[in-house]
Amino acid sequence: MSELLQQTVSGLTTGLVYAALALAIALVFQGTGTLNFAQGEFATLAAFVSFALSTAGLSWWLIVPVLVVLAFVFGAGVERLLVRPVEGNGPLALLTVTAALLLGTNAVVALIWGTDVRSMPSPFGDAVHHVGPLTFTAQALGGGALVLTAMVLCGAIFRFTPLGLRLRAVADNPDSARLLGISTGLMLAVGWGIAAAVGAVAGLVAAPTLGLSPELMTNALLLALAAVTLGGFSSRLGAVVGGLLIGVLSNLASRYVPGIGGDLQLVVPFAVIFLVLLVRPQGLFGRPSAVRA
Amino acid sequence: MNHFPCDLTHSTLPAVTQAISPDRSANDSGGGAPPALVARGVGLSFAGLRALDDLAFEIPAGGTSAVIGPNGAGKTTLFNCISGLYGYEGELTLHGRPLGRLRPHQRARRGISRTFQTPALLDVESALQNVALGAVAHSRVGVVNSMLSTRRRRREERETLERAYALLQRLGIAALASRPVAGLAHGDRRRVEVARALLSSPSLLMLDEPAAGLGAEEAQDLLAEVEAYAGSDTTVLLVEHDVALVMSVARRVVVLDSGRLLAIGTPDEVRADPRVVEAYLGAEDADGPAPERLHASTGDAL
Structure with a gap:
């Protein structure tokens, strides 16, 4: 029983990374109506930048806010310079751009830092804590807290600030929002910026556990896509809950389902995506889309 | 129910745009104030289909005006042009200031x-x-x-x-x-x-079918409340199918048909316009003289 509990809790801590990435994907989808396939690569780039800043001697207390600001500016800049020019050319053009961003960002990271897997020290140390029958690494606790804080802050901005109300208005009905005087272009850039910042925190937290390489977030992106499908693309809360559920499901399946193990863990997200699309396409928390005939 | 005959041909439509009297528009605007909205040569095509064609009209400042016409006349398309959702040919001017290529949120900030x-x-x-x-x-x-x-x-x-x-x-x-x-x-x-x-x-409040889904009395009350709240600094422009409602509240009525300007004027002028009478009630399915039937359909407003 205690092992099951341990596996569940471990799944939740890894699930937080998927949740943050899923949240970032959902934010972009709600604003732009497209999947940003490069969201994982943005997070990988952020992890490498934090590694570079750490190597340069910057304290972790400074790295986190600097990284968040840099990621925000990067995300907003990508929207403004690369996404917006093709926005009017339909969803396929947008998907192509995000796929190109995935490949391009991956190539740039590999070009600058190489393709070898590097070890990245945990900002939270190597200590191990015991709480009753459960064991936590400092990285899991600190990283989990950091990701959770980023998601709560993001949620608070959306829920409780005038900026959030404008972002929600643009996500819900861009035309109506424009006519209210909201600059949808600015709001989309801000949305991409916030998404990149949340993803950056996910990359920063994932790197010490998974090892720093250009492929850092490749699997995490697939799991995040499953999470956002499960939770619902139209729901930020759904994306987070989906991420946590996917983390737990993957962990439990690799431990208890014969034949899956660590190598076949990615079967779980694919199975989840397939089942959700079959049974409840809008996801657990999503709203079914209605198209006026 | 659509009172407009679908087979109304453009060839029967006169060049109404030339018939607009600038003097009358200026008088309507009152006190020399510029009109709330001026359209000059406004046009728009969708994939070769002419949705709006060389529209020219003026909406006086203050009070309520209306745009009427059958389905597909271009009423909502015109609203989309004014609010900046669609690009268009020609020029729109708001209270004397050209809207140019301002985007929707910039137009919203203009009022x-x-x-x-x-x-x-x-x-x-x-x-x-x-x-x-x-x-x-x-x-x-x-x-x-x-x-x-x-x-x-x-x-x-x-x-x-x-x-x-x-x-x-x-x-x-x-x-x-x-x-x-x-x-x-x-x-x-x-x-x-x-x-x-x-x-x-807003200085220009555009209401797209505000009476839809409301009872006649509810719609009247809503519009009266809107006009009272908005005050003299706001011009209300309606798109509305309920002709009786339009005739009862509008100061100026713009009649569109198939993207073209069919008529413009006060409710009385529009009601008396034979082109509008024909467009509204048609000739072929008439049970009685058209003017009387138009009068009857707008009887509540008289």
Whole structure:
């Protein structure tokens, strides 16, 4: 029983990374109506930048806010310079751009830092804590807290600030929002910026556990896509809950389902995506889309 | 029911644009003030289909004016051009200032506000929050301030919510202030959207079929309340199928058909225009003399 509990809790801590990435994907989808396939690569780039800043001697207390600001500016800049020019050319053009961003960002990271897997020290140390029958690494606790804080802050901005109300208005009905005087272009850039910042925190937290390489977030992106499908693309809360559920499901399946193990863990997200699309396409928390005939 | 015959041919339409009397427009505007809206040669095509063709008209400042016409006449397309959702040929001028290529949010900040045929609200938000969104156009709180709990932001937020609540009270739906709009009846959603449009203190308020889904009396009351609240600084422009309602409230009526200007004038002038009479009631399925039938269909307004 205690092992099951341990596996569940471990799944939740890894699930937080998927949740943050899923949240970032959902934010972009709600604003732009497209999947940003490069969201994982943005997070990988952020992890490498934090590694570079750490190597340069910057304290972790400074790295986190600097990284968040840099990621925000990067995300907003990508929207403004690369996404917006093709926005009017339909969803396929947008998907192509995000796929190109995935490949391009991956190539740039590999070009600058190489393709070898590097070890990245945990900002939270190597200590191990015991709480009753459960064991936590400092990285899991600190990283989990950091990701959770980023998601709560993001949620608070959306829920409780005038900026959030404008972002929600643009996500819900861009035309109506424009006519209210909201600059949808600015709001989309801000949305991409916030998404990149949340993803950056996910990359920063994932790197010490998974090892720093250009492929850092490749699997995490697939799991995040499953999470956002499960939770619902139209729901930020759904994306987070989906991420946590996917983390737990993957962990439990690799431990208890014969034949899956660590190598076949990615079967779980694919199975989840397939089942959700079959049974409840809008996801657990999503709203079914209605198209006026 | 569509009173417009579908087979009305363009060849029968005179060049109404040339018939607009600048003198009359100036008089309508009153006191030498520029008209609220001037259209000069406004046109738009969709994939070769002429949706609007060389429209030229003036809407006097203040009071209520209306755009009428059959389905496909281009009424909502015209609204979309005025609000900047569609690009167009020609020129639109708001209170003497050309709108040029201003984008929709910039036009909103210039004072243009509108509602939709189907109310476009944030379904998961409360009625109060939806109305509060109307204040965005003139908000002085920027992106950074709006993320922080600054004194300016708090003050503006409080004032906006107070104004939004007062508007809901005025439109008789204050009891719904905290309810998500998704669950509201169509008429209440319509009122919320109108309240949102009013909150921005627009100089041109465009209402797209405000009477749809409302009873005749409800619609009259809503429009009377809108005009009373908006005051003389706001010009209300309606797109409306309910001709009787239009004739009872509008100061000037623009009649469109297949994207072209069919007639323009006061309700009496439009009602007396044989082209409008023919367009509205047609000749072939007439049971009696057309003018009498048009008079009857707008009888409530007389």
